[in-house]
Amino acid sequence: MAETLSACYRIRSEPRMIEARAQALAIEQSVEMPLDAIADPMVLDEIVGRVETIEDLGGGRFEIRVALAVATTGHEAGQLLNMLFGNSSIHADVELVDVRLPPSLVLGFGGPRLGLAGLRARGGGAGRALTCSALKPQGVPPAELARLAGRLAEGGLDFIKDDHGLADQRYSRFSDRVSACAGAVAAANARTGFATRYLPSLSGDLDHLRAQVACATAAGLDAVLIAPMVVGLPSFHALVRDFPGVAFMAHPALAGALRIAPPLLVGKLFPLFGADAVVFPNHGGRFGYSAPTCRGLADAARGAWAGITAAVPVPAGGMTLDRVPEMLDFYGPDVMLLIGGNLLAAGDRLTEATAAFTAAVHRHVYR
Secondary structure (H helix, E strand, C coil), X not given: CCCEEEEEEEEECXXXXXXXXXXXXXXXXXXXXXXXXXXXXXXHHHHCCEEEEEEEEECCEEEEEEEEEHHHHCCCHHHHHHHHHCCHHHCCCEEEEEEECCHHXXXXXXXXXXXXXXXXHHHCCCCCCEEEEEECCCCCCHHHXXXXXXXXXXXXXXEEEECCCCCCECCECHHHHHHHHHHHHHHHHHHHCCCCEEECECCCCHHHHHHHHHHHHHCCCCEEEECHHHHCHHHHHHHHHHCCCCEEEECCCCHHHCCECHHHHHHHHHHHCCCCEEEEECCCCCCCCCHHHHHHHHHHHCCCHHHCCCCEEEXXXXXXXXXXXXXXXXXXXXXXXXXXXXXXXXHHHHHHHHHHHHHHHHCCCCC
C-alpha cells in the first residue's frame, strides 16, 4: 500500500449528489481523468485518490476526507499544495480545511529552523510574550524609516519588521533601507542594552530573494520578513534551506486568495515549509478573522506536530495598546504581539509609547 496523506475538504452539495461529488474531487486531486481510461493497475491501486469519510454538517454542507498518495507531491512545497487543492480550488463551493501528513513527509520539509524557542533566545524573551512593530508607510526614504526604527528600538521591542509592502522601490531601495535601518537599530541597542532585531521585507524572484538575504546577513541581520504566497512556496522553502541561520517571519499577504482555512495555510503549512513566526490578522482588527479561527491558527502554529519545532503566532492588523492585556490572556505567553500604526501614531512620543507597550507585555500576569 502506498504511503498516503489525508486531505479534508468542506463542500456544499445536495445530499443525493454528495457521494458523486466526493468521488469526483478525489479523482480531480489525483489523476484528473476517467478511471475506466486507466489501464495501469499500479495507478488504480496506489495513485487514484480514495474517499475516506463523508460527514453531513447540516444545511447542505459536508466534510470529506480524501486519501492521496504522498508520491504525487514530489516532496516539494508547491506540488504538495497543487495536489491538495490545485484544480479543486477553482470550484467555488469547495474549501480545503485540514491535512494530515505522515511524519516522514513533515520531517522531509523540515519545519521552522528556530521557531518559538529560537526567537525567544534571540529576543531575550524567555518565559514571556515577544513584541514587534512595523516600519511604515510606503513612500518614505530609508533615512526616515531608519529614524523610526531607532526610536522603536529605544522602546525595547524584540523585533521591528518592514511593512510587507516595502520592497525594492525607487524611493526605498532594499540595500539602502537595510543599511540605514540595521545601523539605526544597532546604534539604539548599543545605547540601551536591548537586543532588538530588524527584519527587512524580501521581494522578487528567487535570484533576487537570495541576494537580498545575503545583503541582510552582510549587514549583521539574522531575521527577515517574507510573504510566501507572493514570492511562491517553492522559493520560500528554498530560502529556508539555503540560509539555515536566518529566521523567517511569514506574512499572510494573498493567503486569502484561496479557499484554504487560515489555521491550515498560515498556521500549519507556512511553518511546515520553514516559517519561524507567522503574522495573521487578529480578531477585532481591520480584517474578518473570528476568534475561533485565530485560536485555531495559533494552536496550529505552536503545535510542533510530527516532531518539528513550534512556530510563533503573531496576531496583528490594527492592534492597539489597550488590547495588550486581552490578547495576552487570549493567546498566553507563547505569542508575539505586533502593534504598528497605533505606535507610529504617537508621533514625537513614539519611543515612550513603545516603552509602554513593552512594559505592558513584560509585567503581564497570565490568568
